[in-house]
Amino acid sequence: MEYFLIVNPTAGSNNGQKLWPKIRNFLTNHHTAFRVFFTEYDGHAVALTMRILGQITETNHPDAAIIAVGGDGTLHETLLGCMRFYDENSNNQSRVPIGLLPIGSGNDFARGAHIPLRWETALETILTSHSATNLHIGRFISHDSDSDGYFLNNFGIGLDAAVVHLANHSLLKRIKGLNRLSYLASVIQALRTVRGFPLTLTHQNGAVENFPRAFLVTTTNHPYFGGGINIAPNASVLSDHLDLVIVDKPNKRQIFLFTFMLILKRHLVLNFVHHYSETNFSLKTTSMRYGQIDGEELGVKSYMVTYQTQTYPFLVGRS
Numbered sequence: 001m002e003y004f005l006i007v008n009p010t011a012g013s014n015n016g017q018k019l020w021p022k023i024r025n026f027l028t029n030h031h032t033a034f035r036v037f038f039t040e041y042d043g044h045a046v047a048l049t050m051r052i053l054g055q056i057t058e059t060n061h062p063d064a065a066i067i068a069v070g071g072d073g074t075l076h077e078t079l080l081g082c083m084r085f086y087d088e089n090s091n092n093q094s095r096v097p098i099g100l101l102p103i104g105s106g107n108d109f110a111r112g113a114h115i116p117l118r119w120e121t122a123l124e125t126i127l128t129s130h131s132a133t134n135l136h137i138g139r140f141i142s143h144d145s146d147s148d149g150y151f152l153n154n155f156g157i158g159l160d161a162a163v164v165h166l167a168n169h170s171l172l173k174r175i176k177g178l179n180r181l182s183y184l185a186s187v188i189q190a191l192r193t194v195r196g197f198p199l200t201l202t203h204q205n206g207a208v209e210n211f212p213r214a215f216l217v218t219t220t221n222h223p224y225f226g227g228g229i230n231i232a233p234n235a236s237v238l239s240d241h242l243d244l245v246i247v248d249k250p251n252k253r254q255i256f257l258f259t260f261m262l263i264l265k266r267h268l269v270l271n272f273v274h275h276y277s278e279t280n281f282s283l284k285t286t287s288m289r290y291g292q293i294d295g296e297e298l299g300v301k302s303y304m305v306t307y308q309t310q311t312y313p314f315l316v317g318r319s
Contacts, residue, residue, distance in 0.1 A: 001063045002033040003099070003126075004052045006045050006078055008070030009038055015103040016070055019119060023069065023101065026123060045074055049081025056096055057089070065097050065315055067126060069119075071104015076152055076294040079137065079312065083150050097132035099315035105227065106295065109152045112222025113237050113316050125317035132313030135237040138221045140293075144304040153294045154220040154231075157283070157303055158197065159247070161290035162190040163226070165297055196249030197289055202282040211274070216247035217283065219307050232275070233265045240309050241277045248272040280308040 009017040020036075027034050037048045049066060056064050068078040078098060086095060101119045102110035109115070113135060116122045138151040156164075166186035196213030203209065222237050223230050232243035245268070250258055254272055261267040268275045284304045291298035 001065060002035070002061065003027075003065050003067050004056075005034055005036045005067045005069055006048050006052075006074065007036055007038050008045065008068075008074040008104075011070035011074055012104045019103055020069075023119065023123065026120065030127060032127060039070075039074065039077075043077060045070075045077035046081040046084065049078050050085045053082065053085040053096060057093065065099055065126070065132075067099040067101060067123075067315075069101045069103060071102065072106050072109050072153055072294055073296065074104065075100050075109055076296065079150060079152060082312065095313055097313040097315050099126035099129075101126075108154075108224040108227065109222070111224045111228060112153070112235070113314065115316055126315045129315040129317050133316050134311040135314045135316070136221065136240055136309040137237075137312055138219065138242055139308050139310045140219075141306045141308075142304070143306065144302065149293065150310070151219075151293045152221060154218050154225045155305075155307070156219075156225070156292045157199075157217040157285065157289050158214060159190055159194050159216040160218060160225060161292040161298070162194045163187050164292040164295055165290050166190055168297060191255060197285060197287045199246065200284040201244070201246070201276075202284075203276070204278045204280050211246055211248065213249040214246055214285075215249040216245070218245045219243070219283070220245070221309075229262065230265050231262075233268070234277070239277075240279055242279075242281075242307055242309060244274075244276040244278070244281065244283075244307075246274040248274075280306065282306045 007016050007020055039045050052066060066078060068075045100110060100115055101122050102115060102117055103119055107117060110117055116125060140155055141148045163186045166189055196215050199211040199214035199217060201209045218225060218231055220232050220235055220243050222235050223232050225231050231245055235243040250272055258267055258270060261270060267273055285302050288300045288302055290300055
């Protein structure tokens, strides 16, 4: 097996740059064949992945895998590169599997897929995986912009997307060591400023449900978002269902209640929290709201989106 590593040097406050010499030594000491590619800008991992897959295809490489070395953003771009490549080269060739060394700040997909959070253990798991496991990933079709895409973690509209926007543009984030504080400050600001908005949910059976004051709307592929928050405890990357959590605009008492119950993983029983698990469904908003996919901002827009799942092979040690 030959491994093609896509390393994000800036992942997890420059963890990629700091850890790469140790990762390289680990691979060398284990007599592993590998090539390394470093990302240099946002979106670079997409292009690198497509280039790598092109080389593998042209040379009829019999045994290859791609390893994303970074956080959820690096993995998202790597997967996107894979999906774009195979969409553009639609033949019956087997898909090159993806492995992950989770060295980012959030690492929600690693938690959801039960990938070890220590990079050494995660790398050993990849190297000893005899075959890949098909995991379910989220796919969305945006009808208003005639586009589609994929997500590994979640697609959020409302509160969590506003938090992502505020945190990304916070002055605190630019100060080393204050990332966590900037996220907390962004949560507090978003809770004060984000308003409820009308949302229409069309279920897989065609039934329609309206939410006049939606506040937090998260479509998720596994339990976690926001760096380990267990928003959908029963969601699984092994299931062909996506989980949808809709929280109505809460008052101050309900905010404290929701936070407390979230810690206990009992928040889904609250009457202002709505939870669904379906193979496909659609969401529509009539007002402009922040959106995010796997922590990447979508800007402020309205949404008319259909969600479903698709599979891709990952090296997660389940073989």
